Amino acid sequence: MERSYQRARRPEQKDERREAILAAATELAKDRGVARVSLGDIATEVGMAKSNVLRYFGTREEIYLHLTRLEGGQWRDAAVAALHQAAGPRGTGAALGGAFADRPFYCDLTTHVEILFEHNVSVAALRLHKLWAIETYFQVGQAISVACPPLTSADGAALVMAASAFVTKLFPLTRPPAALRELYAQEPDIARAFPPFRPTLQRMITATAAGLAVPDEKTATS
Numbered sequence: 419m420e421r422s423y424q425r426a427r428r429p430e431q432k433d434e435r436r437e438a439i440l441a442a443a444t445e446l447a448k449d450r451g452v453a454r455v456s457l458g459d460i461a462t463e464v465g466m467a468k469s470n471v472l473r474y475f476g477t478r479e480e481i482y483l484h485l486t487r488l489e490g491g492q493w494r495d496a497a498v499a500a501l502h503q504a505a506g507p508r509g510t511g512a513a514l515g516g517a518f519a520d521r522p523f524y525c526d527l528t529t530h531v532e533i534l535f536e537h538n539v540s541v542a543a544l545r546l547h548k549l550w551a552i553e554t555y556f557q558v559g560q561a562i563s564v565a566c567p568p569l570t571s572a573d574g575a576a577l578v579m580a581a582s583a584f585v586t587k588l589f590p591l592t593r594p595p596a597a598l599r600e601l602y603a604q605e606p607d608i609a610r611a612f613p614p615f616r617p618t619l620q621r622m623i624t625a626t627a628a629g630l631a632v633p634d635e636k637t638a639t640s
Contacts, residue, residue, distance in 0.1 A: 439474055479536070552575075
Protein backbone atom coordinates (compact mmCIF):
# COMPACT_ATOMS: atom_id res chain seq x y z
CA MET A 419 0.00 0.00 0.00
CA GLU A 420 1.77 3.13 -1.19
CA ARG A 421 2.00 6.35 0.77
CA SER A 422 3.22 9.83 -0.16
CA TYR A 423 5.36 9.90 2.99
CA GLN A 424 7.93 7.45 4.33
CA ARG A 425 7.23 7.89 8.01
CA ALA A 426 4.01 8.97 9.72
CA ARG A 427 4.81 12.11 11.67
CA ARG A 428 1.62 14.13 11.86
CA PRO A 429 -1.37 12.86 13.91
CA GLU A 430 -3.52 12.43 10.81
CA GLN A 431 -0.78 10.37 9.16
CA LYS A 432 -0.54 8.13 12.23
CA ASP A 433 -4.32 7.71 12.27
CA GLU A 434 -4.22 6.79 8.58
CA ARG A 435 -1.57 4.15 9.26
CA ARG A 436 -3.59 2.66 12.11
CA GLU A 437 -6.69 2.49 9.94
CA ALA A 438 -4.69 0.91 7.12
CA ILE A 439 -3.37 -1.77 9.49
CA LEU A 440 -6.86 -2.53 10.78
CA ALA A 441 -8.27 -2.64 7.24
CA ALA A 442 -5.53 -5.02 6.09
CA ALA A 443 -6.02 -7.29 9.11
CA THR A 444 -9.77 -7.33 8.47
CA GLU A 445 -9.55 -8.21 4.78
CA LEU A 446 -6.98 -10.94 5.35
CA ALA A 447 -9.03 -12.48 8.15
CA LYS A 448 -12.23 -12.41 6.13
CA ASP A 449 -10.42 -14.13 3.26
CA ARG A 450 -8.39 -16.72 5.20
CA GLY A 451 -9.88 -16.88 8.68
CA VAL A 452 -8.41 -15.11 11.69
CA ALA A 453 -6.23 -18.00 12.83
CA ARG A 454 -4.38 -18.13 9.49
CA VAL A 455 -3.21 -14.49 9.46
CA SER A 456 0.23 -13.62 10.84
CA LEU A 457 1.72 -10.27 11.75
CA GLY A 458 3.98 -10.64 8.72
CA ASP A 459 0.94 -11.11 6.48
CA ILE A 460 -0.58 -7.89 7.81
CA ALA A 461 2.68 -5.98 7.41
CA THR A 462 3.09 -7.17 3.82
CA GLU A 463 -0.51 -6.30 2.95
CA VAL A 464 -0.19 -2.77 4.31
CA GLY A 465 3.31 -2.23 2.87
CA MET A 466 5.17 -1.83 6.15
CA ALA A 467 7.90 -3.63 8.04
CA LYS A 468 6.68 -5.69 11.00
CA SER A 469 8.66 -3.44 13.35
CA ASN A 470 6.72 -0.45 12.05
CA VAL A 471 3.37 -2.18 12.52
CA LEU A 472 4.36 -2.73 16.15
CA ARG A 473 4.68 1.03 16.61
CA TYR A 474 0.89 1.20 16.34
CA PHE A 475 -0.20 -2.09 17.92
CA GLY A 476 1.90 -4.03 20.39
CA THR A 477 1.19 -7.45 18.88
CA ARG A 478 -0.89 -9.21 16.24
CA GLU A 479 -3.28 -10.26 19.02
CA GLU A 480 -3.77 -6.64 20.05
CA ILE A 481 -4.80 -5.78 16.49
CA TYR A 482 -7.51 -8.42 16.59
CA LEU A 483 -8.67 -7.48 20.10
CA HIS A 484 -9.14 -3.96 18.75
CA LEU A 485 -11.12 -5.30 15.80
CA THR A 486 -13.22 -7.43 18.17
CA ARG A 487 -14.32 -4.26 19.93
CA LEU A 488 -15.06 -2.47 16.66
CA GLU A 489 -17.08 -5.36 15.25
CA GLY A 490 -18.62 -6.04 18.65
CA GLY A 491 -19.99 -2.52 18.80
CA GLN A 492 -21.87 -3.12 15.55
CA TRP A 493 -23.08 -6.50 16.84
CA ARG A 494 -24.29 -4.89 20.09
CA ASP A 495 -26.27 -2.22 18.25
CA ALA A 496 -27.89 -4.81 15.96
CA ALA A 497 -28.69 -7.14 18.87
CA VAL A 498 -30.27 -4.35 20.94
CA ALA A 499 -32.34 -3.16 17.97
CA ALA A 500 -33.58 -6.70 17.32
CA LEU A 501 -34.32 -7.29 21.00
CA HIS A 502 -36.51 -4.18 21.07
CA GLN A 503 -38.79 -6.04 18.65
CA ALA A 504 -38.55 -9.40 20.46
CA ALA A 505 -40.65 -11.04 23.15
CA GLY A 506 -40.02 -14.09 25.32
CA PRO A 507 -37.27 -16.72 25.16
CA ARG A 508 -37.93 -17.64 21.53
CA GLY A 509 -37.85 -14.04 20.33
CA THR A 510 -34.74 -13.40 22.41
CA GLY A 511 -33.00 -16.43 20.91
CA ALA A 512 -33.90 -15.34 17.39
CA ALA A 513 -32.73 -11.76 17.97
CA LEU A 514 -29.47 -12.59 19.73
CA GLY A 515 -28.58 -15.55 17.53
CA GLY A 516 -29.48 -13.68 14.37
CA ALA A 517 -27.23 -10.77 15.29
CA PHE A 518 -24.33 -13.22 15.55
CA ALA A 519 -25.18 -15.23 12.44
CA ASP A 520 -25.44 -12.08 10.31
CA ARG A 521 -21.85 -11.18 11.26
CA PRO A 522 -19.53 -14.08 10.43
CA PHE A 523 -16.39 -11.98 10.90
CA TYR A 524 -17.44 -11.12 14.45
CA CYS A 525 -18.22 -14.79 15.07
CA ASP A 526 -14.71 -15.72 13.91
CA LEU A 527 -13.21 -13.08 16.20
CA THR A 528 -15.36 -14.26 19.13
CA THR A 529 -14.12 -17.81 18.60
CA HIS A 530 -10.52 -16.74 19.20
CA VAL A 531 -10.71 -14.14 21.98
CA GLU A 532 -10.00 -16.29 25.05
CA ILE A 533 -7.87 -18.95 23.39
CA LEU A 534 -5.71 -16.63 21.27
CA PHE A 535 -6.21 -12.86 21.43
CA GLU A 536 -5.95 -12.55 25.22
CA HIS A 537 -2.47 -14.09 25.07
CA ASN A 538 0.64 -12.09 24.16
CA VAL A 539 -0.91 -8.72 24.98
CA SER A 540 -0.24 -6.19 27.73
CA VAL A 541 -2.15 -5.83 30.98
CA ALA A 542 -3.36 -2.43 29.75
CA ALA A 543 -4.75 -3.96 26.57
CA LEU A 544 -6.48 -6.70 28.55
CA ARG A 545 -8.00 -4.19 30.97
CA LEU A 546 -9.38 -2.12 28.10
CA HIS A 547 -10.88 -5.17 26.45
CA LYS A 548 -12.40 -6.68 29.58
CA LEU A 549 -14.03 -3.41 30.59
CA TRP A 550 -15.49 -3.12 27.10
CA ALA A 551 -16.78 -6.71 27.24
CA ILE A 552 -18.46 -6.20 30.63
CA GLU A 553 -20.13 -2.99 29.48
CA THR A 554 -21.28 -4.60 26.23
CA TYR A 555 -22.67 -7.68 27.95
CA PHE A 556 -24.72 -5.57 30.34
CA GLN A 557 -25.95 -3.20 27.63
CA VAL A 558 -27.31 -6.15 25.67
CA GLY A 559 -28.37 -7.79 28.93
CA GLN A 560 -30.55 -4.81 29.76
CA ALA A 561 -32.34 -5.15 26.41
CA ILE A 562 -32.80 -8.87 27.10
CA SER A 563 -34.39 -8.12 30.48
CA VAL A 564 -37.03 -6.02 28.71
CA ALA A 565 -37.67 -8.56 25.96
CA CYS A 566 -37.69 -11.60 28.22
CA PRO A 567 -38.95 -10.98 31.75
CA PRO A 568 -38.42 -12.09 34.47
CA LEU A 569 -34.76 -12.09 33.42
CA THR A 570 -32.72 -9.34 35.04
CA SER A 571 -29.99 -7.41 33.28
CA ALA A 572 -27.47 -9.66 35.06
CA ASP A 573 -29.31 -12.71 33.70
CA GLY A 574 -29.21 -11.10 30.29
CA ALA A 575 -25.47 -10.52 30.54
CA ALA A 576 -25.05 -14.19 31.50
CA LEU A 577 -27.11 -15.15 28.46
CA VAL A 578 -24.82 -13.11 26.22
CA MET A 579 -21.83 -14.92 27.72
CA ALA A 580 -23.51 -18.26 27.09
CA ALA A 581 -24.35 -17.26 23.52
CA SER A 582 -20.71 -16.33 22.92
CA ALA A 583 -19.67 -19.77 24.20
CA PHE A 584 -22.14 -21.42 21.82
CA VAL A 585 -20.67 -19.39 18.95
CA THR A 586 -17.17 -20.50 19.91
CA LYS A 587 -18.21 -24.14 19.58
CA LEU A 588 -20.61 -23.93 16.64
CA PHE A 589 -19.07 -21.38 14.29
CA PRO A 590 -15.93 -23.37 13.38
CA LEU A 591 -18.24 -26.09 12.04
CA THR A 592 -19.19 -23.67 9.27
CA ARG A 593 -15.57 -23.56 8.07
CA PRO A 594 -14.38 -27.16 7.85
CA PRO A 595 -10.87 -27.75 6.50
CA ALA A 596 -10.40 -29.43 3.13
CA ALA A 597 -10.09 -32.95 4.56
CA LEU A 598 -13.35 -32.59 6.48
CA ARG A 599 -15.15 -31.26 3.42
CA GLU A 600 -13.97 -34.32 1.54
CA LEU A 601 -15.14 -36.59 4.35
CA TYR A 602 -18.56 -34.93 4.46
CA ALA A 603 -18.91 -35.37 0.69
CA GLN A 604 -18.08 -39.06 1.04
CA GLU A 605 -20.14 -39.63 4.20
CA PRO A 606 -23.33 -37.53 4.22
CA ASP A 607 -24.50 -39.19 7.44
CA ILE A 608 -21.48 -37.79 9.23
CA ALA A 609 -22.11 -34.34 7.76
CA ARG A 610 -25.74 -34.39 8.94
CA ALA A 611 -24.61 -34.99 12.52
CA PHE A 612 -23.31 -31.41 12.63
CA PRO A 613 -26.24 -28.97 12.69
CA PRO A 614 -26.56 -25.72 10.72
CA PHE A 615 -25.24 -22.67 12.52
CA ARG A 616 -28.05 -20.10 12.70
CA PRO A 617 -31.03 -22.28 13.75
CA THR A 618 -28.90 -24.30 16.17
CA LEU A 619 -27.47 -21.19 17.81
CA GLN A 620 -30.92 -19.61 18.10
CA ARG A 621 -32.35 -22.80 19.61
CA MET A 622 -29.58 -23.07 22.18
CA ILE A 623 -29.95 -19.42 23.21
CA THR A 624 -33.73 -19.86 23.43
CA ALA A 625 -33.37 -22.91 25.68
CA THR A 626 -30.88 -21.11 27.92
CA ALA A 627 -33.12 -18.05 28.18
CA ALA A 628 -36.07 -20.24 29.11
CA GLY A 629 -33.98 -22.00 31.74
CA LEU A 630 -32.77 -18.74 33.26
CA ALA A 631 -36.36 -17.54 33.48
CA VAL A 632 -37.30 -20.45 35.78
CA PRO A 633 -36.62 -19.49 39.43
CA ASP A 634 -34.43 -21.88 41.37
CA GLU A 635 -35.87 -23.68 44.40
CA LYS A 636 -34.22 -21.39 46.93
CA THR A 637 -35.65 -18.29 45.26
CA ALA A 638 -39.09 -19.87 44.83
CA THR A 639 -39.40 -20.85 48.51
CA SER A 640 -37.95 -17.68 50.04
